[in-house]
Amino acid sequence: MNELDCTVCQTLIQGYLDKELDPPTTTKVAGHLAECAACAHVHDQAKLLVTGVKQSALYYRAPASLAASVFPAESPKPGFIERWRSWFAPAFSVATLALAVMLFVATPGSEQPLMDEAVSSHVRSLMGEHLNDVVSSDRHTVKPWFTGKLDFSPPVFDYKEQGFPLLGGRLDYLQHQTTAALSYGRNKHIINVFILPTTEADKPAQSESIRGFNVVSWQQGHMRYVLVSDVEKSELEVLGQLLKNGA
Numbered sequence: 228m229n230e231l232d233c234t235v236c237q238t239l240i241q242g243y244l245d246k247e248l249d250p251p252t253t254t255k256v257a258g259h260l261a262e263c264a265a266c267a268h269v270h271d272q273a274k275l276l277v278t279g280v281k282q283s284a285l286y287y288r289a290p291a292s293l294a295a296s297v298f299p300a301e302s303p304k305p306g307f308i309e310r311w312r313s314w315f316a317p318a319f320s321v322a323t324l325a326l327a328v329m330l331f332v333a334t335p336g337s338e339q340p341l342m343d344e345a346v347s348s349h350v351r352s353l354m355g356e357h358l359n360d361v362v363s364s365d366r367h368t369v370k371p372w373f374t375g376k377l378d379f380s381p382p383v384f385d386y387k388e389q390g391f392p393l394l395g396g397r398l399d400y401l402q403h404q405t406t407a408a409l410s411y412g413r414n415k416h417i418i419n420v421f422i423l424p425t426t427e428a429d430k431p432a433q434s435e436s437i438r439g440f441n442v443v444s445w446q447q448g449h450m451r452y453v454l455v456s457d458v459e460k461s462e463l464e465v466l467g468q469l470l471k472n473g474a
Contacts, residue, residue, distance in 0.1 A: 231259040234457075236266045238350050238438045240273055252354070342444065342453065344401045346437045348408070349419045349455040352397075358410055358417065359395030369396045373407055381407035381422040381450075384473045391418070391466050401453075411466060418456040418466060425451045432467055434460055443467040 231239075236259045242248045243256045260267045352358045361372040370383040376398060385393035391411045399408040401423060409420040425446055432445035443454040443463050452470060454463055 231255050233259075233263060233266055234439045235350055235354065236260070236263070237269050238347065240266070240270050242347070243270070244273060244277065341402055341451075342435070342437055342442050345419070345421050345453040345455050346440050346442065348399050348401065348421070349417075349440065352408070352410070352419060353417060357397065360397040362395040364393045364395075366393060369393065369409070372396060373398075377405060377407060379407075379424045379450075381409070382470070382473060383409060384470065386411070386466065386469050389465075389469060390414075391469065413456070413458050413462060413466075416456055416458045418454060418458060418463065420466075420470065421453040421455070423451050425449055427451075432464070432471065434464060436460070445471065447471060 236256055239248060239252065239256050243253060246253075248256065260270055361369055363369050364385055364387065366383045366385050370381070373381055373383075373396065381396075383393070383396065387393070391413055394410040394412050394417075396407065396409045399406045399421060401421060404423060406421050406423040409422070411418040411420065426449065427446055429448070430446040432443055434441065434443050436442070440455055440457055441460045441463050443460075443466075445452055445467070452467070454467055454470075456463055
């Protein structure tokens with residue numbers, strides 16, 4: 228029997244289409260799609276969307292200034308270059324526009340890529356046995372573990388008395404940088420707290436739902452926090468407020 232449930236499978240479909248999953252995960256997704264009509268339908272719709280964008284994208288001729296910079300006047304073979312430009316410029320323009328449309332659809336806001344990455348990392352942490360590199364409810368054990376592994380010091384707190392026991396921590400990778408990931412428990416649910424440095428100004432907390440998971444994020448003290456879990460949004464916001472007050 229396939230290990231994946233529908234929520235996890237649908238979270239991984241885009242990576243499956245883009246051939247970004249590792250071989251074991253690819254096999255699991257393919258197996259689930261073969262057994263589940265609902266997920267197979269989601270897969271087919273996603274595939275049709277990508278194909279449709281590529282086929283229906285409008286064509287815009289490259290500006291003369293761009294063409295001049297790519298094909299300088301001193302070129303030794305102007306005839307050949309002109310033919311090359313007439314053949315390939317349309318295809319280049321269509322591909323560029325299709326990519327822009329796909330990115331617009333996939334990333335409606337500047338923060339969306341980070342949130343999507345965090346949700347995917349949360350799912351991966353639940354699939355295997357890599358939820359934590361250091362397993363401990365003692366903040367004085369978890370926090371020093373990060374020393375020397377990161378170029379910043381993530382705040383670590385245990386909120387067992389408030390119903391959010393610290394389970395441990397691990398290294399993750401978001402937005403092209405090594406990230407601290409803390410895990411907390413909540414009534415048999417897992418909450419991942421991702422912490423990474425930022426040069427941007429503080430931003431208030433915001434809540435959203437991405438692919439069936441609740442996400443709470445904010446920026447404070449040159450740190451960016453992203454909480455991901457399937458617990459109720461109100462519960463995730465409570466932990467977020469605890470972390471904001473502790474930091």
